[in-house]
Amino acid sequence: xxxxxxxxxxxxxxxxxxxxxxxxxxxxxxxxxxxxxxxxxxxxxxxxxxxxxxxxxxxxxxxxxxxxxxxxxxxxxxxxxxxxxxxxxxxxxxxxxxxxxxxxxxxxxxxxxxxxxxxxxxxxxxxxxxxxxxxxxxxxxxxxxxxxxxxxxxxxxxxxxxxxxxxxxxxxxxxxxxxxxxxxxxxxxxxxxxxxxxxxxxxxxxxxxxxxxxxxxxxxxxxxxxxxxxxxxxxxxxxxxxxxxxxxxxxxxxxxxxxxxxxxxxxxxxxxxxxxxxxxxxxxxxxxxxxxxxxxxxxxxxxxxxxxxxxxxxxxxxxxxxxxxxxxxxxx
Amino acid sequence: xxxxxxxxxxxxxxxxxxxxxxxxxxxxxxxxxxxxxxxxxxxxxxxxxxxxxxxxxxxxxxxxxxxxxxxxxxxxxxxxxxxxxxxxxxxxxxxxxxxxxxxxxxxxxxxxxxxxxxxxxxxxxxxxxxxxxxxxxxxxxxxxxxxx
Numbered sequence: 001x002x003x004x005x006x007x008x009x010x011x012x013x014x015x016x017x018x019x020x021x022x023x024x025x026x027x028x029x030x031x032x033x034x035x036x037x038x039x040x041x042x043x044x045x046x047x048x049x050x051x052x053x054x055x056x057x058x059x060x061x062x063x064x065x066x067x068x069x070x071x072x073x074x075x076x077x078x079x080x081x082x083x084x085x086x087x088x089x090x091x092x093x094x095x096x097x098x099x100x101x102x103x104x105x106x107x108x109x110x111x112x113x114x115x116x117x118x119x120x121x122x123x124x125x126x127x128x129x130x131x132x133x134x135x136x137x138x139x140x141x142x143x144x145x146x147x148x149x150x151x152x153x154x155x156x157x158x159x160x161x162x163x164x165x166x167x168x169x170x171x172x173x174x175x176x177x178x179x180x181x182x183x184x185x186x187x188x189x190x191x192x193x194x195x196x197x198x199x200x201x202x203x204x205x206x207x208x209x210x211x212x213x214x215x216x217x218x219x220x221x222x223x224x225x226x227x228x229x230x231x232x233x234x235x236x237x238x239x240x241x242x243x244x245x246x247x248x249x250x251x252x253x254x255x256x257x258x259x260x261x262x263x264x265x266x267x268x269x270x271x272x273x274x275x276x277x278x279x280x281x282x283x284x285x286x287x288x289x290x291x292x293x294x295x296x297x298x299x300x301x302x303x304x305x306x307x308x309x310x311x312x313x314x315x316x317x318x319x320x321x322x323x324x325x326x327x328x329x330x331x332x
Numbered sequence: 333x334x335x336x337x338x339x340x341x342x343x344x345x346x347x348x349x350x351x352x353x354x355x356x357x358x359x360x361x362x363x364x365x366x367x368x369x370x371x372x373x374x375x376x377x378x379x380x381x382x383x384x385x386x387x388x389x390x391x392x393x394x395x396x397x398x399x400x401x402x403x404x405x406x407x408x409x410x411x412x413x414x415x416x417x418x419x420x421x422x423x424x425x426x427x428x429x430x431x432x433x434x435x436x437x438x439x440x441x442x443x444x445x446x447x448x449x450x451x452x453x454x455x456x457x458x459x460x461x462x463x464x465x466x467x468x469x470x471x472x473x474x475x476x477x478x479x480x
Binding site: 048049144148149150151152153154155156157158159192193194199202206209210213236237240241244245248249270272273 | 333334336339340342343346347348349350351355405408410411412413414415416417418421422427430431433434435437438439441455
């Protein structure tokens with residue numbers, strides 16, 4: 001790649017024209033409620049199933065982000081969408097409602113990073129001019145697929161995380177004003193042998209550390225180049241681990257590291273290690289982070305969404321959890 | 333970066349642990365309350381049906397407790413109790429009722445046959461299998477012992 005082993009540096013930079021984020025009722029009780037563009041008070045969003053509610057959220061996020069960018073549907077070249085459900089049905093069912101070419105993506109909770117990376121590459125290469133990047137997740141659809149029925153009286157383990165109900169969408173453009181994507185580092189799949197599906201922070205921390213280290217080494221940067229290094233959904237424990245892992249390589253990020261999963265909920269909300277899900281990083285990025293970038297409070301951001309690439313079957317069969325993280329460097 | 337072994341040790345050392353004392357106390361209190369309610373139900377049944385035999389009292393009590401478990405699950409209360417009580421609300425028969433009704437509710441939208449009927453026992457199934465296998469095992473032991 002032109003910026004080192006894993007990194008692409010853009011001459012022509014994609015601009016993040018607009019962002020839009022929708023959150024659910026539990027997220028409303030959390031730390032970032034003031035920043036969300038829209039909050040659904042009832043997590044069925046008036047639909048007959050949670051899956052349909054997730055699609056409706058996802059659709060609303062895309063349509064509103066397009067509107068906010070002062071664009072029309074037909075001006076968007078492609079939808080880059082992903083979610084957590086089997087066969088990424090939330091994304092494809094959302095795209096069914098739109099008259100826009102569609103590429104469905106899956107990198108678990110790091111899908112939003114994958115979407116931004118591919119969007120920035122497409123625009124920088126001159127192949128496209130306007131790209132929509134979005135992901136969604138819903139607590140109740142994810143819970144049913146990965147864990148237990150909602151009404152079952154089980155206890156969360158101490159390292160578990162709570163899937164965020166939410167969706168976020170960014171519109172990337174070849175022209176215009178806004179924060180720009182200056183480089184991306186494509187992550188490798190890393191597996192450090194964690195087998196506990198309720199400890200995804202520990203599973204994903206090595207992937208996040210590997211990508212952060214690769215990004216900084218490829219570009220010859222120190223962590224202090226960035227005002228913030230924002231991981232996706234490592235949670236409280238995973239965040240401690242990523243700091244220790246990078247420190248073992250002499251790279252100290254603790255003073256500027258934040259994590260979307262850690263930020264989104266309050267500790268008293270009984271979410272254990274924090275939030276997770278494909279919608280977690282896209283929601284936080286398109287609301288809180290984008291507003292901070294616009295206001296200039298953050299000028300240089302390394303955004304590193306993280307994903308645990310497991311399925312229910314792989315866990316039952318005793319497989320460890322492969323993980324991935326992509327790094328997106330965003331500068332104002 | 334740390335190697336896999338070093339990382340495994342780091343995770344093992346620093347991983348947040350269950351607050352055992354707190355969860356044990358919760359389980360003890362909630363499990364105890366459920367059992368006290370069961371005892372009260374059983375005493376009331378004895379009062380109502382004068383002269384009823386012990387086995388019937390136990391059966392009717394179980395049925396009433398299952399009913400309570402089902403109703404509390406249906407109203408979305410049992411999962412909130414379970415979030416604090418853990419084993420305290422899973423082990424009693426009300427927990428068994430919860431484990432059957434909650435998947436039935438969850439998969440309701442997937443249709444009656446392949447949703448409710450086939451998914452109803454996804455959680456309770458293993459309990460039933462263990463119960464049947466264990467009773468066969470005990471039966472064999474009982475038979476062998478009775479030969480001598």
